[in-house]
Amino acid sequence: MTTGTLTQRPVGTPAIPGVVTLIIRYIGLMIVDAFALWLIFSLINDGIWELAVAIAAITLLVNVINLRPQLKPLRWMSPAFALLALGVIYPIVYTVYVAFTNYGDGHLLTKVQAVQLLERRTYVPETGVRYSWEAFLNEAGEYALWLTDRDGNAFFVIGQGELQPVSGEIPETYQGFRRATRAERTRLLTVAASQQFGPEDNRLSVTRDFVAVLAPRYRYDPSTDTITDLQTGTVFVGNDTIGFFIDKAAYEAALAANPDARPNDFIMRIEGFPAGVGYRTVIGFANFDRFFNSPALRGPLISIFLWTVVFAFSSVATTFALGLLVALLMQGKFVGRRFFRTMLIVPYAIPALISVVTWRGMFQPQFGVFSQIIPGLPNVFADGTLTRIAILIVNLWLGYPYFMLICSGALAAIPADLYEAAQVDGANQFQAFRFITMPLLLVSIGPLLISSFTFNFNNYTLIAAFNDGNPVIADSPIPAGQTDILISYTYRVAFSGQGGADFGFASAISIVIFVIVGTVTIMQMGLTRRWEEVSRNV
Amino acid sequence: MSSVSRTTTTALGVQRDGGMTFKQRRQLRNLVRYAILTVLIVFALFPVLWIVSASFNPLQSMASQSLIPNVSDPALLFKNYTDLLGNPDRYPFFRWLLNSTLVASVTAIGIVMITAPAAYAFSRFNFKGRRNLLLFMLLVQVFPNLLAMVSIFLMLQQLGVYIPFIGFNTPGGLILVYIGGAMGTNIWLMKGFFDSIPRELDEAALVDGATILQTYIRIILPAARPILIVIGVLSFVGIFNEFVLARVLLRDKESWTLMVGLYVNFVSSNFANQWGLFAAGAVIGMLPTLIVYLVLQDQIASGTTAGAVKG
Secondary structure, three states: OOOOHHHOOOOOOOOOOOHHHHHHHHHHHHHHHHHHHHHHHHHHHOOOHHHHHHHHHHHHHHHHHHHOHHHHHHHOOHHHHHHHHHHHHHHHHHHHHHHOEOOEOOEOEOHHHHHHHHHOOEEOOOOOOEEEEEEEEOOOOOEEEEEEEOOOOEEEEEOOOOOEEEOOOOOOEEOOEEEOOHHHHHHHHHOOOOOOEOOHHHOEEEOOOOEEEOEEOEEEEOOOOEEEEOOOOOEEEEEOOOOEEEEHHHHHHHHHHOOOOOHHHHEOOEOOEOOOOOEOOEOOOHHHHHHHHOHHHHHHHHHHHHHHHHHHHHHHHHHHHHHHHHHHHOOOOOOOHHHHHHHHHHHHHOOHHHHHHHHHHHOOOOOOHHHHHOOOOOOHHHOHHHHHHHHHHHHHHHHHHHHHHHHHHHHHOOOHHHHHHHHHOOOOHHHHHHHHHHHHHHHHHHHHHHHHHHHHHOOHHHHHHHHOOOOEOOOOOOOOEOOOOHHHHHHHHHHOOOOOOOHHHHHHHHHHHHHHHHHHHHHHOOHHHHHHHHHHHO | OOHHHHHHOOOOOOOOOOOOOHHHHHHHHHHHHHHHHHHHHHHHHHHHHHHHHHHOOOOOOHHHOOOOOOOOOHHHHHHHHHHHHOOOOOOOHHHHHHHHHHHHHHHHHHHHHHHHHHHHHHHHOOOOOHHHHHHHHHHHOOOOHHHHHHHHHHHHHHHHHHOHHHOOOOHHHHHHHHHHHHHHHHHHHHHHHHHOOOHHHHHHHHHOOOOHHHHHHHHHHHHOHHHHHHHHHHHHHHHHOOOHHHHHHOOOHHHOOHHHHHHHHHOOOOOHHHHHHHHHHHHHHHHHHHHHHHHOHHHHHHHHHHHHHHO
16 A cells, blocks of 8 residues: 555554545546536537636546545545646646747637638528518517518517517517518618527628628538638638738738748638737747837847846845844843734735835825925836836835744854854954854745845836836836836736737747746746755655 | 833833933823824824725815815715726626635635645654755745746736636736745744644644644644634735736636726726726725734734844
8 A cells, every 4th residue: 555654544443544534536527527527528519628628627636535545645636636626737837838838819719719710600692592571669669570482481580589480460569579661661770780580590780772692601520620701602712821810812812922921911801800810829939029029029028038137136125134134133021022023013914905005106206205305306107217216215115024034033043152152253233143153044034035036026016006117218118117016017918908918929928937937937046956955855 | 120220121111310300201201202102193194084084075076175175065975986887897896805805715715725745744754954945934034926927927827728717817827926926924923823833732632642633733723723723814914915916818898806906997098087087996905904904913023023123
């Protein structure tokens, strides 16, 4: 048995789990599996295979853990694993995937969804069934139609219901509907675009002179990856490099005449989609290429990157310095020690967003408290350097209590006899601090300095709530601010709405952050040392 | 301990012969200490006093604010609060408060319920791959999930089509992401505490014929109650105050949490004129955290230092 000490049962107790436990477990698994299967098939049906694979993998994992007796200890963790996989691991993996796609505005749909969208489009065929029509109206303002085809067969249809065969003259009232006046009949036409009649497989289009049965306009052929426009006969072929359907014949003709012809000039456009029905597709390293090589983006990106590093580094340095100073001052016994500590912790005990916005208010240029106290204080928010300094002050306020707590604990853990020995050797106070306190302190809280660095590297709340990353960097192709850090820039690219959402590019930036954060953590923290420490604890 | 050895335990307290007597030096040091600490307290508390004062300024705009609220009519003292709470259509403040409380409570309970058994298994069972799994949990936490906010946003949009209650713009989706994101750290934290519960306790129960599940429920959980409560409360506070993911994942005014609501409603536009309203909301919003931190400050201090000293 690989399971541990606790599973070696004392003599006389049953080694087989109770029948009830078994039944509960199997029924539970069956419910989970049925639900997961339904979800997986629905996802595949819409072409969202990434998530389908992830859900399938998680489900498989949960099943294996719960069915194999060897993995019994892991049963205690299966919900934790499932959530960790869905909430952390899959998003990381998916970020990598999205970074290599054109996912974003104009390419939000999967190819399957794009085809579905096209297949729902209809048109009025030249041939086919046509009806003459009369409008009916009920109290609620709903319309119904009385239809008569060329052979004299009549039907009554209410909204998107089925066509009911009827006979005889057109009555004045029928099934709670009354015959519409001329004006009402005309009004129906003006809203006809949104008013569809008949069931889904037999949609009717209302025009002034007749009602016609609509036919699907596009047909997709998966074997050739082509869409045929049944109204015009044009054939479009999917181009997975750019994520659009393009006019096959026109593009091939252009290519024959000019080998440099671009597929982008032959995109299939339909009503409501003037830029074409784009779908998302893998585009290789294009997003990374843009990040590292685009001349227009280079200036803003370098400035943002440098500020991110400077900001994170300065934040750690200043908060650590002040926190250590306070911790040193709080050493020993003195009157009011607890009072001072409680008061000095207060910044740590207030939600960061509220604190940052409060500081934003205090720096407000016209009425803020600082501009009232300090005459001639320039508008901090209009100047990049001043905003940066203000951000560091705010972060000092936010962050020193953490290091105060940490350093207090770490100082208390330094053995007193070291100082006594130093004193015997004739060291002064400064020397004792420099050669005993600091080295020991840095050893014990070094990892926390690094984690504070990575935290600040991604301190979106501070940057966004203080000044939204502004003031803006002039003529940046993607809107960017002088106090933006990489994560807030990522947010702009993905969600700000200016210039359109570009999830692919935003994910590429996330990957760059991943790499930086990961490298910093692994290198400076001295992962090997941490490993050893961890393995001792395990 | 003698007084000499006590002073030498402080880093600054190494004694040297100077011109002053021991008592004079101590007085001087105390004077410097109190002077610096007083300055720091002003720095620490001023913004808090300022925002509290703003919340009682009846004129709402920043221009009219002074540190001591200038109120002739005491009935106007709470005008910001009544305006904020009395206009549910313009500022659905109670709704935000409710959303925050709901999301934070469910997340906190979920974290404790899901991490405790996992931590128990890591602490008590010795199985193949246990060490690697633990290391993996640690490694994963190097990447906080707000870094993956884009893909989390996309994932919830996709999931929401099929399972509406955990989709984008729902508290369910947010809770899912929060619980998943906190898993690694909390398992480590809790495992450390379970390790400190003597194994004799559960072994005795097993000898008495209890099953592992019974041991866990009747012995381990009661013994671990203090840490379960601390982890639950701290998770609650952390989630209550979380801003980034909530802003990314909640779109409608009605579904915002308090932090998102305060930010988007009062900061994004017309900031200076709605200052009083924001201040009132801020004072209410900071209360839960403030209370928890001031009540639990000793536990928090020892919790952070435990990590520090071990690292």
